[in-house]
Amino acid sequence: MKLSTIIAALGLAAMPSLVLADTDPADWPAVTAAAKGQEVFWNAWGGSTTTNDFLAWVGQRVSEEYGVTLTHVKLTDTADAVSRVLAEKAAGQDTGGAIDMIWINGANFAAMKEQDLLFGPFAEQLPNWAVVDVDGKTVQTDFTVPVEGYESPWAMAQVVFIHDTARLADPLPSMNALLEWSKSNPGRFTFPQPPDFLGSTFLKQALIDLTDDASPLQAPATDENYASVTAPLWDFLEELTPTLWRQGRAYPQTGPRQLQLIADGEIDLAISFSPGEASTAIANFQLPETARTFVLDKGTLGNASFVAIPYNSSATEGAMVVANFLLSPEAQARAQDPSILGYGTVLNMDALQDDQQAAFDALDLGVATLTPAQLGTALPEPHPSWMTRIEADWIIRYGVSE
Amino acid sequence: MLRGGVKLSWLPILTVLALLGPVLAGLAGTIAPALGWLPGAGQARLSLDAFHALLDWPGFMDAARLSVVTGIGATVLSLALVTLICAGWAGTPAFRWLEKLLSPLLAVPHAAAAFGIAFLIAPSGWIVRAMSPWLTGWDQPPDLLIVQDPYGFALMAGLVAKEVPFLLLMTLAALGQADAPRSLAVARALGYRRVSGWLKAVFPRVYAQIRLPVYVVLAYSMSVVDVAVILGPNTPPTLSVQITRWMSDPDLAFRLQAAAGALVQLALVLGAMAFWRLGEFAVGWLARRWVRTGHRGAADPLAQGVGLFAAVAAASAIILGLLGLAIWSFAGFWSFPNLLPDGFTMRSWDRHIPGMLAAMWETFVLAAAATSIALVLVIGCLEAEHRYGFRPSNRAVWLLYLPLIVPQIAFLPGLQTLLLVSGADMGRWPVVAAHLVFVLPYVFLSLADPFRAWEPRFGTIGAALGAGPDRVLWRIRLPMLIAPVLTAFAVGFAVSVGQYLPTLLVGGGRVVTLTTEAVALAAGGDRRAIGVYGLAQTLASFLPFAMALLIPALLWRNRMGMRDA
Numbered sequence: 001m002k003l004s005t006i007i008a009a010l011g012l013a014a015m016p017s018l019v020l021a022d023t024d025p026a027d028w029p030a031v032t033a034a035a036k037g038q039e040v041f042w043n044a045w046g047g048s049t050t051t052n053d054f055l056a057w058v059g060q061r062v063s064e065e066y067g068v069t070l071t072h073v074k075l076t077d078t079a080d081a082v083s084r085v086l087a088e089k090a091a092g093q094d095t096g097g098a099i100d101m102i103w104i105n106g107a108n109f110a111a112m113k114e115q116d117l118l119f120g121p122f123a124e125q126l127p128n129w130a131v132v133d134v135d136g137k138t139v140q141t142d143f144t145v146p147v148e149g150y151e152s153p154w155a156m157a158q159v160v161f162i163h164d165t166a167r168l169a170d171p172l173p174s175m176n177a178l179l180e181w182s183k184s185n186p187g188r189f190t191f192p193q194p195p196d197f198l199g200s201t202f203l204k205q206a207l208i209d210l211t212d213d214a215s216p217l218q219a220p221a222t223d224e225n226y227a228s229v230t231a232p233l234w235d236f237l238e239e240l241t242p243t244l245w246r247q248g249r250a251y252p253q254t255g256p257r258q259l260q261l262i263a264d265g266e267i268d269l270a271i272s273f274s275p276g277e278a279s280t281a282i283a284n285f286q287l288p289e290t291a292r293t294f295v296l297d298k299g300t301l302g303n304a305s306f307v308a309i310p311y312n313s314s315a316t317e318g319a320m321v322v323a324n325f326l327l328s329p330e331a332q333a334r335a336q337d338p339s340i341l342g343y344g345t346v347l348n349m350d351a352l353q354d355d356q357q358a359a360f361d362a363l364d365l366g367v368a369t370l371t372p373a374q375l376g377t378a379l380p381e382p383h384p385s386w387m388t389r390i391e392a393d394w395i396i397r398y399g400v401s402e
Numbered sequence: 403m404l405r406g407g408v409k410l411s412w413l414p415i416l417t418v419l420a421l422l423g424p425v426l427a428g429l430a431g432t433i434a435p436a437l438g439w440l441p442g443a444g445q446a447r448l449s450l451d452a453f454h455a456l457l458d459w460p461g462f463m464d465a466a467r468l469s470v471v472t473g474i475g476a477t478v479l480s481l482a483l484v485t486l487i488c489a490g491w492a493g494t495p496a497f498r499w500l501e502k503l504l505s506p507l508l509a510v511p512h513a514a515a516a517f518g519i520a521f522l523i524a525p526s527g528w529i530v531r532a533m534s535p536w537l538t539g540w541d542q543p544p545d546l547l548i549v550q551d552p553y554g555f556a557l558m559a560g561l562v563a564k565e566v567p568f569l570l571l572m573t574l575a576a577l578g579q580a581d582a583p584r585s586l587a588v589a590r591a592l593g594y595r596r597v598s599g600w601l602k603a604v605f606p607r608v609y610a611q612i613r614l615p616v617y618v619v620l621a622y623s624m625s626v627v628d629v630a631v632i633l634g635p636n637t638p639p640t641l642s643v644q645i646t647r648w649m650s651d652p653d654l655a656f657r658l659q660a661a662a663g664a665l666v667q668l669a670l671v672l673g674a675m676a677f678w679r680l681g682e683f684a685v686g687w688l689a690r691r692w693v694r695t696g697h698r699g700a701a702d703p704l705a706q707g708v709g710l711f712a713a714v715a716a717a718s719a720i721i722l723g724l725l726g727l728a729i730w731s732f733a734g735f736w737s738f739p740n741l742l743p744d745g746f747t748m749r750s751w752d753r754h755i756p757g758m759l760a761a762m763w764e765t766f767v768l769a770a771a772a773t774s775i776a777l778v779l780v781i782g783c784l785e786a787e788h789r790y791g792f793r794p795s796n797r798a799v800w801l802l803y804l805p806l807i808v809p810q811i812a813f814l815p816g817l818q819t820l821l822l823v824s825g826a827d828m829g830r831w832p833v834v835a836a837h838l839v840f841v842l843p844y845v846f847l848s849l850a851d852p853f854r855a856w857e858p859r860f861g862t863i864g865a866a867l868g869a870g871p872d873r874v875l876w877r878i879r880l881p882m883l884i885a886p887v888l889t890a891f892a893v894g895f896a897v898s899v900g901q902y903l904p905t906l907l908v909g910g911g912r913v914v915t916l917t918t919e920a921v922a923l924a925a926g927g928d929r930r931a932i933g934v935y936g937l938a939q940t941l942a943s944f945l946p947f948a949m950a951l952l953i954p955a956l957l958w959r960n961r962m963g964m965r966d967a
Binding site (some may be wrong): 052193247249252257261395401 | 543546550635739745753928929930
């Protein structure tokens with residue numbers, strides 16, 4: 001894993017946690033009192049206009065409600081923030097760090113947690129934790145790594161496939177069906193080029209759908225089981241690749257690039273990690289009005305987005321207040337509104353009061369968005385080690401083949 | 403020669419430092435990690451591991467081959483085209499028209515031109531749309547690998563369209579000193595047709611003058627990143643694109659590999675230049691035999707036609723591409739094979755303008771700062787040359803070209819690593835210094851000739867009336883030279899606006915300009931967003947040129963003698 005290399009490079013040994021919370025997360029009145037007047041620097045990916053606008057709205061609300069000033073530090077890569085905390089720890093800056101909160105999940109979280117770079121546990125003490133859908137959503141493990149209260153969830157993502165119904169009328173039930181369709185319609189499907197995040201997700205999704213037994217994926221990959229577990233994936237790709245757009249000799253470089261390809265009529269099917277993306281894109285003229293989404297019969301991968309607080313944050317209480325606000329029905333309903341953000345909620349509808357539920361029910365999810373029932377239960381992400389090895393193998397087999 | 407005034411003799415030295423300091427520091431910062439020395443990542447042991455890792459990357463040979471083939475190919479094509487245009491048409495009305503058409507295209511940022519061309523030539527692009535379905539029968543785009551083809555043809559086409567205006571302007575400047583009209587007249591009198599006569603009598607002298615710009619084109623084409631990201635292949639990409647990816651990897655260990663790659667890229671460029679030099683001898687030898695045959699040029703009309711067609715094609719590619727971007731920025735849904743959008747909307751501009759303002763301001767501040775510093779240094783150098791009689795030697799001209807010839811990818815990563823290791827916070831000012839390295843040569847090249855051509859007797863008259871050298875400079879020389887000074891400023895500004903790699907690498911990804919945003923958006927493929935940013939970027943480079951035309955016209959509205967100075 002990349003981050004562990006940096007950690008090793010910086011010569012850091014795992015040390016006992018230095019976290020000394022000024023305020024007990026369970027003592028909520030004390031937390032809000034301490035938070036008042038604090039300035040929280042939230043380091044979050046800044047590549048999307050819609051997310052940036054949502055974060056600005058959160059800042060406005062927590063300022064009104066709690067007197068917390070929120071500043072969005074726009075990242076191009078979350079790993080930058082992780083490197084920064086590491087560098088601060090290496091330099092001995094154990095308090096007053098530059099980063100108070102990070103939008104995080106997966107490998108970045110695993111690395112930070114392993115190296116005791118996080119404040120916590122705090123997530124399960126937040127008042128709004130009571131309404132989080134702990135059973136239905138994967139909010140207590142993050143890419144198989146136990147969360148243990150070191151990060152707080154705020155949005156759900158799940159793999160969906162976007163198809164143009166004018167050219168591909170019916171949903172495809174499985175990866176094998178996708179392969180058959182692509183064989184009879186060569187050149188009409190592609191996926192972002194791994195190691196792009198979404199491209200790698202396609203490979204994982206294919207493997208989970210093709211394999212008879214997905215259980216080994218929940219533990220780290222070993223030299224013994226890697227080849228046999230991933231064999232169905234490589235057989236599948238061997239057949240699929242020649243039928244891809246441009247015969248697999250070129251790939252779109254990012255997820256959004258696929259939308260332009262659908263609009264241009266170059267492809268009919270694309271993968272997305274955001275169930276609401278297609279509806280938002282139709283509204284923005286980026287997809288034809290005939291675009292719709294579907295999930296595979298055996299389900300699709302899902303994961304949660306979290307916020308974590310670095311161990312040396314200079315505004316721990318302020319950050320907890322923001323994390324708690326993100327879990328409020330008000331913020332969650334706004335995030336789920338496809339005209340705002342279109343992210344899935346992490347809340348349990350049954351735990352909400354009627355008027356709060358009504359806010360969610362009133363949302364027009366958009367023509368191309370599946371209902372939570374249609375999305376079904378998300379499949380858990382494999383252990384990060386699988387993705388690292390599959391990516392490296394894919395690059396050797398297909399990524400430099402011309 | 404005038405004596406006295408503010409002491410200026412240190413300015414040329416400062417200028418050389420500003421030019422070469424970052425290049426040399428950057429090269430040092432590249433060589434050290436390539437040999438395994440990068441204390442920031444806990445690496446302080448000399449080894450060749452980085453090179454082994456580079457060679458183990460399975461795409462290495464293909465990436466290196468791509469860089470070499472596309473670079474040399476684009477240079478040969480650009481030079482051949484410019485030569486054909488000049489040989490076939492120099493001195494004709496058609497040539498003056500071409501010159502007017504091509505010169506402004508120099509200011510179009512490479513990235514914007516590349517987006518535009520990508521939309522023109524893609525299988526779902528404008529050219530295919532114009533012919534579909536009535537001619538081709540396609541109601542969905544054909545599955546053809548045109549853009550990002552593994553051979554780099556699209557990349558070469560994009561480079562040629564952008565390098566032809568540059569080489570043409572350089573050739574025009576050289577033509578003035580090559581005594582072209584008289585040589586051609588003699589050749590024509592001896593019965594040579596136009597193209598053959600020009601190639602035999604004029605070209606050898608012109609080529610000697612444009613050799614350095616040709617090397618600049620060669621180095622640039624081999625190591626370009628932004629155009630290659632947009633038009634070049636990805637399985638694998640060119641070596642410089644891959645180096646940029648390694649440099650942006652959060653894992654510092656990849657920087658060693660990137661540094662090794664940067665040195666290989668430098669070696670490839672130097673090798674290609676040596677190869678080119680040999681090619682010059684070979685072409686020279688063949689051409690002398692051709693001259694001795696005395697052929698008067700039977701194929702001339704064909705060559706003339708090809709030259710004109712290619713020039714018009716290059717210009718149209720850029721102009722139509724920009725037009726396409728403009729339309730996309732106002733487009734509602736726009737499907738294949740429609741030639742125009744189904745509807746028009748201001749939505750894209752409304753969405754992007756608020757976010758664009760910060761990038762626009764940053765672009766403006768960087769360009770204004772780098773260009774102002776460059777202008778002060780260049781005027782200081784030229785004035786010092788005038789006052790103390792310094793004459794720049796041939797070697798000094800090479801110094802000027804050095805930052806343009808050493809591939810950016812070879813020293814910018816080193817500069818970034820140095821800044822990182824030294825703990826200097828990346829931010830605006832290191833980026834200004836990096837921009838200065840590229841802005842300075844262009845400002846110097848565009849101002850030197852008019853500055854030197856200024857009639858010194860005006861100065862003598864001023865001195866006779868009691869003005870010191872400083873007063874002569876400020877009150878007579880610079881006001882009289884306001885048009886070329888503003889043009890030099892505009893050239894420098896456009897160069898700064900177009901800088902992608904220096905902004906990205908030296909700014910550590912935290913300095914966001916219109917160009918970095920536009921290239922980042924290109925990957926996202928949202929043509930509306932690309933249209934908005936590409937147009938904004940093009941406007942930002944054109945604005946100073948418009949001002950360079952407008953301000954002198956306003957200042958001299960009542961000075962007959964300065965009207966066409």
